[in-house]
Amino acid sequence: MKELTIISGKGGTGKTSVTASFATLASSRIVVDADVDAANLFLTLEHDTIASSHFKGGSKAEVQADKCSQCGDCRDRCQFDAISEDFIIDSISCEGCGVCAWFCPEKAITFERKVCGEKFISDTPWGPMIHARLGIAEENSGLLVSQLRQEARQMAKEKKIPLIITDGPPGIGCPVIAAVTNADALLIVTEPTLSGLHDMERVKGLADQMKIPTMVCINKADLNPEMTRRIQQFATENNIRFVGEIPFDRGVIDAMKAGQSLVQFSHGPASRAVVQIWEQVQQFFSSTPERIM
Amino acid sequence: MIITIASGKGGTGKTTVTVNLAASIDRDDVTVFDCDVEEPNAHIFIRPDNISSEPVSVMVPKIDSGLCTLCGACEEICQFSAITIVAKKIMTFPEMCHSCRGCQMVCSEDAIQEDFRVLGAVHRGKNSRGIDLTWGELRVGEAMSPPLISQVKERINPLGIALVDAPPGTSCPAIEALRESDYALLVAEPTPFGLNDLALTVEALKKLKVPTGIVINRADDEPGIVESYAAKQGIEILQRFPFSREAASICSRGGLLVDEMSEMKILFDELFEKLYQRVSECKKTGEVGK
Numbered sequence: 383m384k385e386l387t388i389i390s391g392k393g394g395t396g397k398t399s400v401t402a403s404f405a406t407l408a409s410s411r412i413v414v415d416a417d418v419d420a421a422n423l424f425l426t427l428e429h430d431t432i433a434s435s436h437f438k439g440g441s442k443a444e445v446q447a448d449k450c451s452q453c454g455d456c457r458d459r460c461q462f463d464a465i466s467e468d469f470i471i472d473s474i475s476c477e478g479c480g481v482c483a484w485f486c487p488e489k490a491i492t493f494e495r496k497v498c499g500e501k502f503i504s505d506t507p508w509g510p511m512i513h514a515r516l517g518i519a520e521e522n523s524g525l526l527v528s529q530l531r532q533e534a535r536q537m538a539k540e541k542k543i544p545l546i547i548t549d550g551p552p553g554i555g556c557p558v559i560a561a562v563t564n565a566d567a568l569l570i571v572t573e574p575t576l577s578g579l580h581d582m583e584r585v586k587g588l589a590d591q592m593k594i595p596t597m598v599c600i601n602k603a604d605l606n607p608e609m610t611r612r613i614q615q616f617a618t619e620n621n622i623r624f625v626g627e628i629p630f631d632r633g634v635i636d637a638m639k640a641g642q643s644l645v646q647f648s649h650g651p652a653s654r655a656v657v658q659i660w661e662q663v664q665q666f667f668s669s670t671p672e673r674i675m
Numbered sequence: 676m677i678i679t680i681a682s683g684k685g686g687t688g689k690t691t692v693t694v695n696l697a698a699s700i701d702r703d704d705v706t707v708f709d710c711d712v713e714e715p716n717a718h719i720f721i722r723p724d725n726i727s728s729e730p731v732s733v734m735v736p737k738i739d740s741g742l743c744t745l746c747g748a749c750e751e752i753c754q755f756s757a758i759t760i761v762a763k764k765i766m767t768f769p770e771m772c773h774s775c776r777g778c779q780m781v782c783s784e785d786a787i788q789e790d791f792r793v794l795g796a797v798h799r800g801k802n803s804r805g806i807d808l809t810w811g812e813l814r815v816g817e818a819m820s821p822p823l824i825s826q827v828k829e830r831i832n833p834l835g836i837a838l839v840d841a842p843p844g845t846s847c848p849a850i851e852a853l854r855e856s857d858y859a860l861l862v863a864e865p866t867p868f869g870l871n872d873l874a875l876t877v878e879a880l881k882k883l884k885v886p887t888g889i890v891i892n893r894a895d896d897e898p899g900i901v902e903s904y905a906a907k908q909g910i911e912i913l914q915r916f917p918f919s920r921e922a923a924s925i926c927s928r929g930g931l932l933v934d935e936m937s938e939m940k941i942l943f944d945e946l947f948e949k950l951y952q953r954v955s956e957c958k959k960t961g962e963v964g965k
Contacts, residue, residue, distance in 0.1 A: 391714050393685010393843040398868065419846035420683050420872040440754060461775050474850060474882070479775030480754050516846060518878045523846045524818065552685040552843050553713035556818040575927035577690065577716040584714060587815040605920070606927040630920075638867050 383538045384667060385531075385546040387416070387565040391581030393552035395573045396601040399634055401549035402426040402643035403656045404663070406508050412534045412543050413506075415513040416527045416561040417551040418499070426643055429504035429511055437499035437514060437529065439522030440478035445469050449490035456482035456491060474519055499526055501533070510537060524556035531561070554588050562592060566670050569625070569663060570598040574609035579616065586620060595670055596622045599659050603627035625662035628655040676954045677837045679710075679856040679885075683872030685843035687864040688892035688916070691926055693840040694720040696950075697806050699933045699943040704835030705806060710824045710852035711842040712795060712811035719929045721808045723800025731811070731826045732791040733819075735769040736778050742786035749778035749787065770818065794823045797830070821851040828852070836951075845875045853880065858954045859887045860913070863901045870900050877908060886957045890946065893918040911953070914946040 388397050388404075398415075402423060405413040415423035443464075445456070450469050457465045460482055464475035471482075471491075483493035498520035504511045512534050514526055534546045550561040562568060568589050572578040582598065589596045598617050603610045610627065617624045631652035637644045645653050680693045690709075694717055697707045709717040736749070736758060743765055749758045750765075757771035758778050769792045779787045795813040802808070811827040813820050820842070828851075831837045841852035853859055859880050863873045873889070880887045887910055891901050894915040905912050916922075916939070925935050932939040 390685075392716070393714075394687060394864075395685075417844075419844040419849075420685075420875060422684075422868040422871060425867050425871060459776075459780060474854065477773050477775060478754055479773060479777055480752065481775050481777040481780065484752055484777065485780065518845065518875065519850050519882050521847045523844075553711075553820075553848075554815060555713045555813060555820045555848065557846070558713075559816075559818050573686075573927075576719045576929040577714075577926075580716060580719060581714040584815055591816045602923075605923050609927055635866055641867070 383535070383544055383546065384566040384670065384672065385548065385564070386567050386569060386663070386667065387548040387550050387562050388569045388571060389550040389558060389562060389585055390552055390571045391554065391585035392572065392578050395571045395578060396628070396634070397571045398422045398426065398549055399638065399644050400571050400599070400656060401547060403645040404547050404660055405506070406643045406646050407657065407660045408508070408545055408547065410509065410543050411545040411547055412510045412512060412538055414530050414534045414546060414548040415511070416530060416548050416557065418514045418516045418523050418526045418557065421513055421515060423511065423549050424504070424513055426638060426641060427506045427511060428641070429506045431502050431504045433503040435501050436497045437501050437526050438495045439498040439520065439525060441480060441493050441495045442473055442476050442478055443471050443480060443483050444492045445471055446490050446492060449488050451488050453487060455485055455487060459485060498522060501530065509543070524560040527557045527560035554584050558588070562588065562594060565594055567667055568594050568596045570596060570622070571601055572598060572613060573601050574603055574606040574613060576609070579609065579613055582613070583616070586622060597625045597663060597666055598622050599626045599628065601628045602630040604629045623666050625666065626655060626659040628652050628659070676858070676958065677831060677833055677839060677856045678858050678860055678950065678954060679839040679841050679853050680860050680862060681841035681849060681853055681876055682843060682862045683845055683876035684864060684869050687862045687869055689862050690716045690720065690840055691932070692860070692862050692890060692892070693717060693838050695931055695933045695939070695943050696947060697721070697838055698804065698931050699940060700836060700947050702836065703805055706832065706835055706837050707806060707808045708827050708831055708837060708839045709808065709810035710827050710839055712813045712820050712823045712827065713842060713848070715810045715812055717808060717840050718810055720931060721802050721806050723802045723808045726798050726800035728796050728798045730793055730796050731823050732793045733774045733822050734776065735772040735774065735790050735792045736767055737788045737790035738765050738767060739786045739788060740765065742784045744784055746783070748781045748783070752777040752781045794819065797826055820848045824848060824851040845872070845879050849876070850879060850883070853885060854883055856885050857958060859885045860950065861887060861889045863889050863891050864893055865891055865895055865899045865901045870904055873901065874904065877910065888913045888950070888953060890914045890916065892916045913949045914942055916942060
């Protein structure tokens with residue numbers, strides 16, 4: 383079994399459109415949406431949700447007003463300014479450390495794990511999809527991503543599915559680290575802009591720290607041919623396998639509006655490019671060592 | 676006034692709106708704060724000079740094993756698995772630590788001292804037209820961006836006009852950037868992905884009680900999905916920026932739309948005028964984010 387994670391650094395470069403296309407092209411795969419706080423893959427892959435479960439993140443502290451003596455110990459100890467002068471804990475500021483509850487002399491603070499999202503297993507015509515919805519303004523997205531990938535690995539083992547494709551979040555922080563850790567290869571989807579190049583350099587730094595083989599493709603490559611050249615050059619100089627360019631094509635947005643993957647919806651220039659990139663990705667992937675399960 | 680530019684979905688044009696708005700405001704008290712510390716980009720467009728940088732770190736525990744009795748209280752209080760006893764040895768995992776100081780408070784032997792973990796840096800500089808930019812840069816490999824975002828925001832002077840460029844998403848980093856703003860300007864893309872993530876951000880802003888307006892970027896000719904959503908939610912659309920290949924090309928090389936496209940300059944001037952009026956009204960009626 384092998385795992386491919388698709389990332390970008392910069393947001394909105396086309397990760398999900400590429401992932402959805404790969405997910406309809408692959409012969410046997412599980413697809414995971416690891417962009418849990420702005421999940422979009424379910425909008426573009428036709429699916430039936432067959433199972434859902436609660437995601438419990440960290441705990442949150444709450445003051446029970448009837449037991450509270452207003453001594454102020456919790457306010458002195460809280461490093462996150464989460465407790466107001468009238469002893470109400472702001473759930474958004476609360477970091478979930480439990481220090482207030484631990485020390486409260488009146489035992490007036492409850493500290494319990496909270497449901498902060500939902501996890502889903504869905505069937506698509508092309509194989510299983512594992513996805514989630516993080517609650518509004520909730521945290522622990524990294525933990526949720528780790529759990530989704532763990533479930534995918536378990537399922538891959540049981541059903542003998544050889545490939546997991548993961549749609550990663552933008553950025554380089556907590557949920558990205560959770561989405562790329564122990565992946566067999568990464569595909570960076572970037573765009574020919576100074577921002578795209580800058581962000582890709584940082585995400586490549588993360589890939590290097592984790593020693594994960596990395597590929598890159600450039601979306602909307604014809605919008606700035608000079609930047610496209612610079613990105614290709616960066617790839618060559620930094621041991622990144624360049625796997626192709628996708629031209630700007632309204633078909634990408636039309637596919638999204640139709641609720642279909644690009645390769646399913648259109649046979650236009652962008653769709654043909656993605657099919658070719660998929661061939662290149664498979665070739666590169668077959669050269670990385672097989673993991674022992 | 677603190678105006679935060681956010682979106683939910685990445686790549687809708689938050690930074691484009693932030694930097695062009697900053698460049699079109701004809702005042703000398705405009706400051707920009709790039710809180711997308713994982714992937715900051717505003718400096719690519721603003722191009723500040725004389726940059727000063729400060730490292731930002733957080734407290735993590737350091738154990739004095741001479742004093743430690745291996746009682747296990749610190750391991751028990753830590754919710755983040757950042758401190759543990761393995762084979763009669765105490766170990767810390769600084770990258771897991773949330774700096775709550777629980778271990779220090781619970782230790783009866785005074786065996787836990789302060790150490791630091793570097794999160795990244797805060798940079799500041801001013802460009803030739805006087806735009807003052809402060810931005811955070813998360814160290815590659817560091818997972819926790821909210822404490823760095825909070826350090827960037829500490830430097831805001833609310834007396835002038837502060838434009839805050841938020842990170843994508845609706846989780847902790849975006850919330851950290853949006854909280855305590857006077858107004859949130861959401862940059863929406865008229866696509867199903869854009870609408871889905873816009874709606875998530877609007878729900879988060881209701882929780883944060885921050886007044887909200889929308890700008891549509893890469894707008895189609897006819898009113899569409901964002902307009903009907905905004906009407907249903909009672910959220911005002913302050914401006915529509917049409918899709919333009921020329922604009923995309925200018926942004927791709929770090930150029931400013933307000934400098935190179937006169938029609939864009941007019942749209943940004945209109946946007947600022949409306950925005951200033953709305954935020955002033957909100958501040959007067961007390962409808963402000965806390």
